[in-house]
Amino acid sequence: MYLTMDKKERSIIRIPELLAPAGTFDKLRTAIHYGADAVYLGGSGLSLRAKAGNFDRDGMARAVAYAHGHGVRVYVTVNVFAHNCDLAGLDDYLLELREIGVDGLIIADPGVLDRARKLVPELPIHLSTQANVTNAAAAAFWQEQGVVRLNLARELSLAEITEVRQAVTADLEIFVHGALCISYSGRCMLSNYMTGRDANKGHCAHPCRYSYTLTEEKRPGQYFPVEEDERGTYIFNSKDLCLLRRLPELIAAGVDSIKIEGRMKSLFYVGGVVRVYRAALDYLAGLPSADWEDPAAIRLPEKFMLELAATGTRGASENFFDEPPGPQNMLYGSSRAPVRVEPVAVVLSVTDCLLVEARNPLEIGDEIAYLDRSIEPQQVVVRGMVDEQGQEQVRANPGNRICLQTDPSVRGAAVHGMLRRTVGKN
Numbered sequence: 001m002y003l004t005m006d007k008k009e010r011s012i013i014r015i016p017e018l019l020a021p022a023g024t025f026d027k028l029r030t031a032i033h034y035g036a037d038a039v040y041l042g043g044s045g046l047s048l049r050a051k052a053g054n055f056d057r058d059g060m061a062r063a064v065a066y067a068h069g070h071g072v073r074v075y076v077t078v079n080v081f082a083h084n085c086d087l088a089g090l091d092d093y094l095l096e097l098r099e100i101g102v103d104g105l106i107i108a109d110p111g112v113l114d115r116a117r118k119l120v121p122e123l124p125i126h127l128s129t130q131a132n133v134t135n136a137a138a139a140a141f142w143q144e145q146g147v148v149r150l151n152l153a154r155e156l157s158l159a160e161i162t163e164v165r166q167a168v169t170a171d172l173e174i175f176v177h178g179a180l181c182i183s184y185s186g187r188c189m190l191s192n193y194m195t196g197r198d199a200n201k202g203h204c205a206h207p208c209r210y211s212y213t214l215t216e217e218k219r220p221g222q223y224f225p226v227e228e229d230e231r232g233t234y235i236f237n238s239k240d241l242c243l244l245r246r247l248p249e250l251i252a253a254g255v256d257s258i259k260i261e262g263r264m265k266s267l268f269y270v271g272g273v274v275r276v277y278r279a280a281l282d283y284l285a286g287l288p289s290a291d292w293e294d295p296a297a298i299r300l301p302e303k304f305m306l307e308l309a310a311t312g313t314r315g316a317s318e319n320f321f322d323e324p325p326g327p328q329n330m331l332y333g334s335s336r337a338p339v340r341v342e343p344v345a346v347v348l349s350v351t352d353c354l355l356v357e358a359r360n361p362l363e364i365g366d367e368i369a370y371l372d373r374s375i376e377p378q379q380v381v382v383r384g385m386v387d388e389q390g391q392e393q394v395r396a397n398p399g400n401r402i403c404l405q406t407d408p409s410v411r412g413a414a415v416h417g418m419l420r421r422t423v424g425k426n
């Protein structure tokens with residue numbers, strides 16, 4: 001989407017693609033429902049996030065058909081750091097992806113890139129964040145290798161992103177939200193050493209989130225607590241990335257795609273985060289062109305951050321955006337931030353009854369909220385529940401399918417819409 005800044009067309013602002021994780025088919029549908037322009041997912045091999053669910057051949061064909069039917073692009077991660085043994089089957093897999101009709105390959109390894117260029121040259125290649133592009137020369141190098149989109153390292157400032165933008169014509173993709181590594185985006189051996197699970201093959205056990213103690217070499221078995229507070233200290237535990245407030249500057253810098261991390265996160269997380277970023281991009285697209293003369297001065301209404309915080313897991317960090325992160329970007333006292341909301345149901349169909357599947361216990365009188373594409377949740381009260389046999393119920397348990405009656409009625413309810421309940425203080 002393009003916005004012309006003024007009648008002289010002095011400059012052009014372009015709203016970037018919203019790129020969402022799709023660890024499963026359900027999450028893909030949810031991401032699309034809440035407004036993703038593109039999704040990324042993994043096949044059964046050669047993809048980081050080995051436990052993300054991932055798609056076999058038929059599953060991926062179904063996912064691509066569904067996404068394309070909704071005008072949404074699908075990029076497939078082929079971004080392991082491949083060892084020789086990983087290359088067996090690579091050619092067949094690349095040909096399969098072309099046959100399925102995916103819209104791009106996300107690659108980190110130069111060998112995999114070389115095979116893809118030779119075998120399936122018509123498939124656009126996106127450079128994975130695992131390749132750690134941190135400067136304009138590296139960006140230009142990868143562009144010369146045939147890469148059409150660069151996912152820049154998460155360790156860059158806005159000034160550095162802008163410099164890279166000026167150096168290359170390739171699309172730039174930036175992670176704006178989700179978990180951060182204490183190391184350079186996944187280039188970390190902590191999981192390998194501690195659990196034998198290789199982070200660079202998608203098996204990370206996330207030991208950076210563990211709670212640590214101190215031992216002295218002559219006192220084996222004696223553990224000295226390292227305490228930030230009574231719960232201990234999570235010395236490697238970084239807060240989650242959140243660049244929602246900085247979207248205007250990213251847009252003005254000429255970023256082509258903003259990416260949300262989290263193929264292993266829950267359906268409610270994916271839907272909740274995509275919803276907020278979609279609403280934010282739509283809000284920014286509606287601003288008068290004069291506002292874009294000073295993008296850093298554009299402020300999103302605070303309700304956007306409040307909505308996003310409701311889905312949060314480890315607090316919010318802008319990471320390297322202005323300057324290198326410090327202690328304020330770490331979550332030392334716990335592995336996760338307190339949860340303020342919980343999912344209660346997902347809409348299955350909307351006819352004369354609002355058929356939902358409960359995800360947590362639901363009772364008559366509960367105050368819940370329906371999340372549509374706007375930033376304002378619809379607050380309603382549960383007034384009635386009827387099961388699929390037509391029996392009235394006073395309570396639904398997780399997995400139960402019920403016709404839900406609310407006061408007021410949910411406006412504009414749609415399949416894949418989510419309902420939630422507040423459990424903590426705002």
Ligand code: SF4
Binds near residue numbers: 180189190199204207
């Ligand atoms: S252990 Fe933590 S820092 Fe290392 S790769 Fe896994 S998530 Fe990243």
